[in-house]
Amino acid sequence: xxxxxxxxxxxxxxxxxxxxxxxxxxxxxxxxxxxxxxxxxxxxxxxxxxxxxxxxxxxxxxxxxxxxxxxxxxxxxxxxxxxxxxxxxxxxxxxxxxxxxxxxxxxxxxxxxxxxxxxxxxxxxxxxxxxxxxxxxxxxxxxxxxxxxxxxxxxxxxxxxxxxxxxxxxxxxxxxxxxxxxxxxxxxxxxxxxxxxxxxxxxxxxxxxxxxxxxxxxxxxxxxxxxxxxxxxxxxxxxxxxxxxxxxxxxxxxxxxxxxxxxxxxxxxxxxxxxxxxxxxxxxxxxxxxxxxxxxxxxxxxxxxxxxxxxxxxxxxxxxxxxxxxxxxxxxxxxxxxxx
Numbered sequence: 001x002x003x004x005x006x007x008x009x010x011x012x013x014x015x016x017x018x019x020x021x022x023x024x025x026x027x028x029x030x031x032x033x034x035x036x037x038x039x040x041x042x043x044x045x046x047x048x049x050x051x052x053x054x055x056x057x058x059x060x061x062x063x064x065x066x067x068x069x070x071x072x073x074x075x076x077x078x079x080x081x082x083x084x085x086x087x088x089x090x091x092x093x094x095x096x097x098x099x100x101x102x103x104x105x106x107x108x109x110x111x112x113x114x115x116x117x118x119x120x121x122x123x124x125x126x127x128x129x130x131x132x133x134x135x136x137x138x139x140x141x142x143x144x145x146x147x148x149x150x151x152x153x154x155x156x157x158x159x160x161x162x163x164x165x166x167x168x169x170x171x172x173x174x175x176x177x178x179x180x181x182x183x184x185x186x187x188x189x190x191x192x193x194x195x196x197x198x199x200x201x202x203x204x205x206x207x208x209x210x211x212x213x214x215x216x217x218x219x220x221x222x223x224x225x226x227x228x229x230x231x232x233x234x235x236x237x238x239x240x241x242x243x244x245x246x247x248x249x250x251x252x253x254x255x256x257x258x259x260x261x262x263x264x265x266x267x268x269x270x271x272x273x274x275x276x277x278x279x280x281x282x283x284x285x286x287x288x289x290x291x292x293x294x295x296x297x298x299x300x301x302x303x304x305x306x307x308x309x310x311x312x313x314x315x316x317x318x319x320x321x322x323x324x325x326x327x328x329x330x331x332x333x334x335x336x337x338x339x340x
Contacts, residue, residue: 023120033339037096038287038296040307041069041083042326048072048083049307050099051296053289053334056321061097064092071113071285071331075210077120078138079337084111084125091125093141096337105141107134113331118160118206122185126153126167133167135188145188151179157202158185158233159225166211168200175246180213182228183195194228196221203242203251205266212266214239220262222269236262243286243295252295254283258286261297263315272315274319279319280306287334288312294320298329305329 020090026301036053046067056240068087074096081094089111093103110129116122116138123136133153135145151169158165163300182192193298197215204211209225220239222231238257244250250272253262259281284300294314299306307329309320 021089034336035096035339036289036334038307038332038334038338039074039081039096039296040325040329040332042328043068043070043086043300043330044302044328045305045326048094049321049328049329051307053296053336056323057263058323058325061326062094062099063102064101067092069330070111070331071176073114073123074117074333074335075116075123075138076119076335076337078147081333081335082114082116082123084114084331086111089127089134091123091249096335097340103141105136105143107136107143108146113155114155115158115165116287117158117185118164118246119162121162122158124156124158124165124167126156127207128152128154128170133180134201135185144163147183147188149181154178154199155201157204159204160206164199164225166202166204168196168202168213170199171191174198178213178215180223180228192228194230199240200244201240203244205244205248205251207248208266210266212242212244212251212264214242216240216256216339220253220264220269223294234269236264236271241283241297243288245288245312246290247292250289250312252317254286254297256282256284259283261317263317265315276317276319278308280304280308281306283329284329287332289334296332296334300328300330302328307332313338 038051040049048062067085070084073082083092087091091105108127110127112126114125125134133147137144156170167181177195197217197219199216200213211223213221219238238255240256241254259278260275280299284298307323310317
């Protein structure tokens with residue numbers, strides 16, 4: 001065999017091995033199996049419902065005896081679910097693989113809204129009876145700071161980069177405005193505050209560093225995430241729960257008092273189309289799937305037991321299905337994880 005033929009042969013072997021290697025990588029990627037679920041905290045039922053986000057079927061129900069589950073957070077960096085339990089004054093840590101509780105963290109009295117940062121460093125839990133915030137280190141599952149708040153803390157949202165926390169606080173005087181406090185996640189000091197409407201909720205958009213604040217008194221504020229200065233303040237009756245699409249082009253807001261859903265363009269802060277009425281009363285909290293084409297909404301109330309879904313197309317919502325869960329579905333979260 002000539003030298004040139006040897007060289008050609010070696011090149012062919014190399015290319016064949018490269019091709020096989022590429023095919024192997026493709027096989028590895030296509031062989032991965034993912035689980036997509038929406039997890040619902042049933043406040044009146046003392047349970048957690050796991051809904052298949054594709055088929056809309058309840059696949060698992062985790063009963064937590066003696067509990068009042070309020071809100072649930074999924075932290076992808078830890079692959080854990082965290083459920084706030086108002087009655088037991090705890091946060092339950094749930095393994096999504098086994099659908100079982102594997103740890104519990106004692107927090108303050110009156111567990112309500114909670115949120116984690118995008119890096120899975122901290123979970124902030126509002127305790128609205130003792131007017132405190134419990135800061136949990138997610139590496140140790142321990143409360144590392146208890147922040148005393150001068151007013152009743154309500155909603156909370158941590159920035160994706162884990163540097164700031166925004167907390168809505170309620171004024172007991174109905175004639176006075178409620179507020180938004182801004183905190184450092186490093187030293188837990190309050191770094192800013194601003195007056196807003198009554199019963200405010202929160203959603204921070206990382207791409208524009210803007211904080212959307214729907215207020216049930218009838219406004220949706222847009223604030224600068226750095227200094228809380230007001231960018232816009234537009235009228236939206238009964239504005240309450242809020243969630244953004246993954247691409248952050250739209251936010252959806254519930255009109256909890258009149259049974260409607262708003263779609264808001266985040267570039268213009270104006271409404272997409274007209275609000276749509278829900279078939280079930282009291283639309284409360286929302287979550288959106290990874291591909292931005294389906295939204296899940298809890299309908300809360302003492303005897304309620306429904307989660308509705310809507311398809312999303314260019315910011316416009318179309319009714320899809322109704323799912324029966326436990327009693328008084330409250331907070332919810334969507335997750336997609338690789339099945340191990």
